[in-house]
Amino acid sequence: MNERNDAGIYGEGYLIKLPEFDFLPLMLVMASPKPFVPWKAPEPAGQTESRSGFAQTNVNQAQASEFPNGPSVNELLRRREWQKFILTQTHDHFVQTRTALASRLDFKLDNGWPTKILRNECNRKLGTVLIQPPRHILDGMLEAGSSETDVQVQAQQMAQTCSPLTADVIDLLIFLLLDPKNSLGASFSIDAILAARNLQKHRGGKNANGEAYRGGYTKEQRQDVAQQIELLSWVQVRYTNAIVYRRNQPKELKQGNAEPLFKFSEIPVDKKRTRKGQHWSVEPFETLQEILAGGFVGYLPLQVMQYNPAKRAAEKAIARHLFARWRRAHKQGVKDRRGYSGGGLLVQDLLNIAGISVERHHPGRAEERLSEALIQLMDDGLIKERGCQCINKLAPGWVSRWLQDRIDIHPTDEFVELRH
Numbered sequence: 001m002n003e004r005n006d007a008g009i010y011g012e013g014y015l016i017k018l019p020e021f022d023f024l025p026l027m028l029v030m031a032s033p034k035p036f037v038p039w040k041a042p043e044p045a046g047q048t049e050s051r052s053g054f055a056q057t058n059v060n061q062a063q064a065s066e067f068p069n070g071p072s073v074n075e076l077l078r079r080r081e082w083q084k085f086i087l088t089q090t091h092d093h094f095v096q097t098r099t100a101l102a103s104r105l106d107f108k109l110d111n112g113w114p115t116k117i118l119r120n121e122c123n124r125k126l127g128t129v130l131i132q133p134p135r136h137i138l139d140g141m142l143e144a145g146s147s148e149t150d151v152q153v154q155a156q157q158m159a160q161t162c163s164p165l166t167a168d169v170i171d172l173l174i175f176l177l178l179d180p181k182n183s184l185g186a187s188f189s190i191d192a193i194l195a196a197r198n199l200q201k202h203r204g205g206k207n208a209n210g211e212a213y214r215g216g217y218t219k220e221q222r223q224d225v226a227q228q229i230e231l232l233s234w235v236q237v238r239y240t241n242a243i244v245y246r247r248n249q250p251k252e253l254k255q256g257n258a259e260p261l262f263k264f265s266e267i268p269v270d271k272k273r274t275r276k277g278q279h280w281s282v283e284p285f286e287t288l289q290e291i292l293a294g295g296f297v298g299y300l301p302l303q304v305m306q307y308n309p310a311k312r313a314a315e316k317a318i319a320r321h322l323f324a325r326w327r328r329a330h331k332q333g334v335k336d337r338r339g340y341s342g343g344g345l346l347v348q349d350l351l352n353i354a355g356i357s358v359e360r361h362h363p364g365r366a367e368e369r370l371s372e373a374l375i376q377l378m379d380d381g382l383i384k385e386r387g388c389q390c391i392n393k394l395a396p397g398w399v400s401r402w403l404q405d406r407i408d409i410h411p412t413d414e415f416v417e418l419r420h
Contacts, residue, residue, distance in 0.1 A: 070182035073172060073192040077302070084302055085418060086175045090327040091296035093118065093126050093242045094288075095320075097261075100129050101235065102167040102317065103355060104160045107131075112152035114159035118239075121349075127239035131155045134236070134260045158231050164309035164316045169228045171300060172196055173262065173282055177292060185283035187267060190225045191217060198306040222278070229280060233264045239287065244294030253290055261288045298327030299418060301382050314354035314373040319382050321353045326411050330419055344406030351403075363399045367391065374409070384410045 076082055089095070096118040100106075107114040110130065118126040132155060133141065141151055172193055176186045194217050204215030236258040243250050267279040284292060304319045351358065351366060354373060358366040377383045391402055 070176075070186045071179055072186075073176055073188050073196055076175065076179060077196055082175075082302070085299040085415075086171070086302055087178045087297055088171050088300040089174050089178075089291060089296055090298040090324045091242075091244070091291045091294065092120050092328075093237075093239050094291055094296070095324045096120060096126055097129050097237055098167050098170050098320070099317070101162050101170065101231075102164050102313075104162040105355075107156075107159045107162075109156070112149070112155075114156050125240065127237060127242070128258070129235060129237050130258060131159045131231070131234050132236050132258070133234045134263075137233070155234060158234060161227055161231055164307075164313045165224060166228050166231065167316065167320065168197060168305045168309065169193060169225065169232065171305060173232075174292070177282070177284055178297065183289075183292070185281055187279065187281045189279050190222050190229075191278065193225050194221055196302070196305060229264055232262050233260070235262075236260050237287065242287075242291075244290050244296070246294075253287060255287055259287050260285050298323060299415065303380055303382060312373075312376070314356055314369060315376050317354050318350065318373055319377060322383065322409060322411075323415075326415070326419075344408040346403070347405050347407060348403040350407060358399065358403075364393055367393075367402065374407075381412055381414075384412045 077086075100116045100118060107116055109115070110128075113130050113132045115128055115130040117128055120126055132138075133151065138148075138151060142148065173188075176182055176188060179186075199217065199221060201216050202218060204213060206212050237260075238258040239253060239255055242253040242255070244253060245251065261284070263283045263285060265281045265283075267281055300323050301319065304316055307316050309316065347370070350370060354370065356366050356369050356373075374383070378385070392398060
């Protein structure tokens with residue numbers, strides 16, 4: 001995957017400078033969550049199943065009847081208020097689901113389906129997330145001649161595609177669905193996802209034989225995102241003790257069987273304008289829609305999406321955890337001596353969050369990688385400062401003492417002002 005750079009550059013190549021807009025203060029929007037509208041499955045005419053199991057819907061019906069006025073990812077990111085921070089979900093169940101899907105490790109088989117148990121920081125069970133096609137997709141695959149064992153093997157292979165890129169796509173889809181006009185569903189393109197991640201388009205030109213070739217994103221880049229869309233269409237969740245709020249009153253989500261998070265439909269368009277499989281519509285299922293309308297909304301730097309998912313996975317994971325943690329601390333009124341935080345984090349916990357393992361024969365590599373990640377976040381303006389201690393790596397037992405150290409990480413003044 002070709003990145004413009006590891007850290008990303010705001011405003012270059014995609015986030016262009018536009019005239020100033022008048023918009024409602026963000027805190028007023030945050031204080032007034034949109035009313036909940038029960039989700040109803042659409043029944044567009046002429047819907048067919050593609051080979052991949054996605055529903056194909058006529059573009060005129062999808063755009064004209066389902067999602068006529070909702071802004072696209074491009075339009076949202078061009079607005080002044082989303083030039084650096086985007087909105088995302090901070091509900092604990094959702095955060096742990098996104099964290100579980102950002103790694104291909106720790107999946108267990110439950111009746112043949114890859115499954116992860118969701119737990120919060122206090123080790124309380126929040127539910128499970130599993131890779132299993134929804135009933136309508138599974139029935140279509142069985143009717144096409146596949147056995148349930150074949151589908152389970154495919155699900156196990158799809159579980160191995162979980163990566164930090166999965167979390168990027170989830171955050172961008174949630175950002176799209178949090179717009180009031182997109183609450184029931186939205187349309188997007190794969191190129192818009194790539195542009196939001198600040199990937200550089202390749203220039204068109206001519207080869208050595210004088211034959212012209214098109215510019216734009218590579219086939220591999222588009223396939224990476226398409227693979228994540230197919231993965232997310234198979235993701236199902238079963239939450240326990242999930243609480244949302246309606247008019248400041250707590251409400252427990254009642255969920256029986258596992259339920260998908262998203263429903264995707266491919267939007268075919270004129271072949272002269274785009275390639276097949278580039279435009280999609282996405283709708284939240286009932287559980288996700290309840291969470292989206294429940295007021296658990298926070299900010300996430302757009303920079304997190306622009307880190308290289310292969311080289312900067314630790315930075316992505318730490319940043320997502322910190323901003324969700326600060327959102328909860330702000331909502332619960334947790335303060336420290338600096339007025340805004342939630343306490344320090346154990347080094348061992350930070351390593352687990354970042355997915356950094358301590359090698360038995362080279363433990364110093366873990367310390368160097370963690371320090372590198374925190375310095376990168378500071379240099380990019382995502383965190384303000386971090387408390388650190390001098391470590392004598394020559395002293396016996398330094399690893400055990402270091403793992404029990406606490407690191408105080410504080411948000412930037414810009415983020416604090418935004419929250420207040």
